[in-house]
Amino acid sequence: MPANDTMDIDPSASSGLSQAQSPVNYKLKFILSGHTSSISSIKFSHDGSMLASAGPDKMIKIWDTETGDIIHTFKGHKEGINDIAWSTDGEHVASASDDRTVMIWSMELREAVKTLSGHTNVVFCVNFNPHSNMLVSGGYDESVILWDIARGKPIKVLPAHSDPVTAVSFNHDGTLIVSCAMDGLMRIWDAESGQCLKTLVDDDNPICSHVRFTPNSRFVLCSTQDSTVRLWNYQTSRCVKTYTGHVNRTYCIPNAFVTTAPKGTYVVSGSEDGKIFIWDLQSRQVLQIIDGHRDVVLAIATHPTKNIIASASMEKDLTIKFWADS
Numbered sequence: 001m002p003a004n005d006t007m008d009i010d011p012s013a014s015s016g017l018s019q020a021q022s023p024v025n026y027k028l029k030f031i032l033s034g035h036t037s038s039i040s041s042i043k044f045s046h047d048g049s050m051l052a053s054a055g056p057d058k059m060i061k062i063w064d065t066e067t068g069d070i071i072h073t074f075k076g077h078k079e080g081i082n083d084i085a086w087s088t089d090g091e092h093v094a095s096a097s098d099d100r101t102v103m104i105w106s107m108e109l110r111e112a113v114k115t116l117s118g119h120t121n122v123v124f125c126v127n128f129n130p131h132s133n134m135l136v137s138g139g140y141d142e143s144v145i146l147w148d149i150a151r152g153k154p155i156k157v158l159p160a161h162s163d164p165v166t167a168v169s170f171n172h173d174g175t176l177i178v179s180c181a182m183d184g185l186m187r188i189w190d191a192e193s194g195q196c197l198k199t200l201v202d203d204d205n206p207i208c209s210h211v212r213f214t215p216n217s218r219f220v221l222c223s224t225q226d227s228t229v230r231l232w233n234y235q236t237s238r239c240v241k242t243y244t245g246h247v248n249r250t251y252c253i254p255n256a257f258v259t260t261a262p263k264g265t266y267v268v269s270g271s272e273d274g275k276i277f278i279w280d281l282q283s284r285q286v287l288q289i290i291d292g293h294r295d296v297v298l299a300i301a302t303h304p305t306k307n308i309i310a311s312a313s314m315e316k317d318l319t320i321k322f323w324a325d326s
Contacts, residue, residue, distance in 0.1 A: 022287045023263045024278055026309060026323040030068045033319050034061055039312035041083045042299040042320060045090040051301065051310055052093050053320055056080030060095055060105065065303070068322070074105045076112045083125045087132035094135055096123035102137050104149065118145050118154045124252075125167045129174040129191070136177050136191075138165025144179050146194065156194040160187060166252045167210045171217035178220050178234075180208035186222055188234050198234050209252040215259050221267065223248060223255045229269055231281075243279045245286050246271035256302045257281070258309070261325070268309055270297025276311050276323070293317045 037057040044051050050071065051063045058081060060074040079098035086093055092113070093105045102123055104114040121140035128135055134155070135147040144160040147153070161181035168179045170191065177189040184205035188198040206226040213220055214231070219240070223229050227248045231241040246269050258266035258278070265281040276290040276297055293313035301310045307325035 024261065024266065024287045024307075025326050026276075026278070026288055026290055026307075027326050028292075029308065029322040029324040031319050031321050032063055032068055034070060034073075035059065035318050035320075037080075037318070038314040039299055039318065039320060040081060042301045042310050042312045043084050043086055044301050044303050044310065045086045046088050046304060047090055048304045048306060048308075050086075050090065051320070052084050052086065053299075053312060054081035054084045054095055058097075060084060060093060062093070062107070063320075065308075065322070072107075072110055074110075074112070076103060076105075077101070082123065085127045085135075087128050088130060089132060092128075092132070094126045094128060096126040096137055096139070098122045100139075102126055102135065102147070104135075114149065114152045116147055116152055116154075118147075118157065119143065122164075124164060127169045129170045130172065131174060134174070134191075136168045136170065138168040138179055138181075140164040142181070144168055144177070144189070146177070146191065158189065158194050158196075160189075160196075161185060166208060167212070167254070169212045171213045172215065173217070176213070176217070178211050178213060180211040180222060182207045184208055184224075186211050186220060186232070186234075188220075198237065200232050200234060200237055202230065202239065209248065210254040212255065212257075215257060215265075221255050221257070223253060223269060225249050229255050229267060229279075231267075241281070241284055243267055243269070243277075243284055245279075245289070246275065246277040247273045251296055251298060253296075253298060254300055256300045256309075258302050258307065260303065260305060260307050268300055268302060270300050270311060272296045274313070274317070276300065276309065278309075290323060292321055292323070293319070 062071040077097040102116040123139040163182035186200040206224040210223040229243040294317035295314040299312040
């Protein structure tokens with residue numbers, strides 16, 4: 001692994017389906033190198049100009065998505081980082097760490113401007129609300145905490161689950177929060193009152209790795225450790241679509257939506273066999289399998305305005321790869 005942050009091209013990466021079979025054909029655009037351990041989280045800024053990455057090496061790296069150049073490396077957490085999130089204006093990055101804190105970093109000042117302390121165990125997930133005046137975080141203390149960013153204090157501490165919380169996210173207008181946990185439950189919360197409005201659970205009750213609202217906030221997409229991604233109508237408490245083919249039995253692998261494609265919406269997930277799976281949201285058909293990494297694809301992000309997917313991997317393959325639909 002090179003000591004400095006670099007970008008290179010890997011011509012050998014291949015896709016699982018030919019262009020003739022599928023409306024998508026993602027090909028490798030470039031590779032980012034610089035982390036010294038597994039990459040646990042990658043996120044595009046809301047305008048798509050930057051990508052943030054983080055992991056157990058305690059570093060947050062900010063990349064230019066046009067050139068692949070490193071913009072800045074933030075350091076300050078005492079333990080590894082599990083998740084990162086961008087504020088809507090791209091001015092701040094929040095990070096959730098094993099050191100039991102959430103830190104907020106200023107892109108302008110190039111330093112941490114807030115440290116949020118309130119979790120009593122590892123903080124595993126974090127997200128801003130749309131106005132970026134509040135944060136939600138979840139952790140191994142089984143709680144979900146809603147934070148007032150200006151004051152740097154918890155607004156509400158929700159005893160949310162009976163196992164570690166693996167994902168938390170707001171809907172598009174910030175009125176609802178969805179959480180999921182290793183207890184196999186997904187919960188919808190009223191962001192203002194902190195009241196639990198709905199609990200969703202699959203019959204087999206597999207560990208929930210990740211959950212997010214769909215772009216229109218009418219459904220939630222949940223990844224579970226039975227190698228399945230499910231689309232739920234949370235109003236009717238029904239699973240309406242199921243996506244399979246990838247391997248997910250051990251790690252918390254996130255899912256993502258591609259909403260920039262000309263022919264509909266796609267669902268994307270990493271896989272423990274080093275691949276990236278792309279499904280058609282409506283038909284559930286696998287559109288492409290990208291054979292992209294030499295280890296578990298632990299992190300996935302989709303560009304907000306371009307047909308670009310970023311993926312990142314674990315110990316044997318410390319790279320971030322950008323894939324563009326040709």
